Amino acid sequence: MQYDTIVQALIGGALIGLGAISLMLFNGRIAGISGITAGAMTDRIKGGAWRIAFLAGLVVAPLITSAAQFSLPQSIDLSLTQLVVGGLLVGIGTQLGSGCTSGHGICGLARFSTRSVIATALFMATAALTVAVTRHML
Amino acid sequence: MLKLLTALMSGLLIGAGLTISTMVDPKRVLGFLDILGNWDPTLIFVMGGALLVYMPVYQLYIKKHKTTLLSEPCQIPDNHKADKSLVVGAILFGIGWGLSGICPGPGLANLSGGNEKIFAFVLSMLIGMLAHHWWAKSRAN
Structure with missing residues (x-):
């Protein structure tokens, strides 16, 4: 692995951490992207507009970073079936399990939450197993 | 504001x-x-x-x-004990993540790229989230 790649990963990661902790420091919320997305669709209670603002930032950010040559992937080399089935399972699984890579994997681990440690270990292991099966066994 | x-x-x-x-x-x-x-x-x-x-x-x-x-x-969130839905949910999410290589943050961040495969992923993910919401609501009633 190249030194540049590691530095770029660490800097990108630090920005993710900074965005996540500032949502806690200013809005008092866990930066769980699956929970925020579902909440934006289902929670009609007043005071939920922060979710829309947060999601807007997430969607717009790559348009800004592309000015510095950090861009989105040009093509997705996966079948439509993988993406549709994958998307459905990601949607259901993150709701049932109360979190994804951001809520459990970053915020939860940093809070030393036992639930998040268990969830992160489980989704990492099953994801690796799924890749092992689809790439090396089928 | x-x-x-x-x-x-x-x-x-x-x-x-x-x-x-x-x-x-x-x-x-x-x-x-x-x-x-x-x-x-x-x-x-x-x-x-x-x-x-x-x-x-x-x-x-x-x-x-x-x-x-x-x-x-x-x-x-309360740091209460892991329950069955946490375990089943994390496993389902893991399978979906392993199939697509995309979790919710990167899925949404990719939207401005205009790739129809990303639209398919995000739409399916939103449907999955709503399906869970309706299922949980009907169970509560």
Whole structure:
């Protein structure tokens, strides 16, 4: 692995951490992207507009970073079936399990939450197993 | 209004971080998950970088004060025991993540690229979320 790649990963990661902790420091919320997305669709209670603002930032950010040559992937080399089935399972699984890579994997681990440690270990292991099966066994 | 701006800033920082760290590319994520293949450890450094920022601020400030810098209470989930839905949910999410190489953040961050495969992923994910919401609601009644 190249030194540049590691530095770029660490800097990108630090920005993710900074965005996540500032949502806690200013809005008092866990930066769980699956929970925020579902909440934006289902929670009609007043005071939920922060979710829309947060999601807007997430969607717009790559348009800004592309000015510095950090861009989105040009093509997705996966079948439509993988993406549709994958998307459905990601949607259901993150709701049932109360979190994804951001809520459990970053915020939860940093809070030393036992639930998040268990969830992160489980989704990492099953994801690796799924890749092992689809790439090396089928 | 201030809190809308801070939420927007958080989203911008996370989206920028995902793009700069190349985690918006499912190829990189699948490379990390492919432990039997040509393993790509990048994701470890991304998570490490995020934890290095979040952990000390949370442990040293938020845990003690339990309020925001604007002196309002923080909404922190209870650290109760893992239950069946956490386990089943994490497993289903893991299978979906392993199939697609995309989790919710990178899925949404990819929307402006205009790729129809990303639209298919995000639409399916939103349908999955709503399906769970309706199922949970009908069970509660």
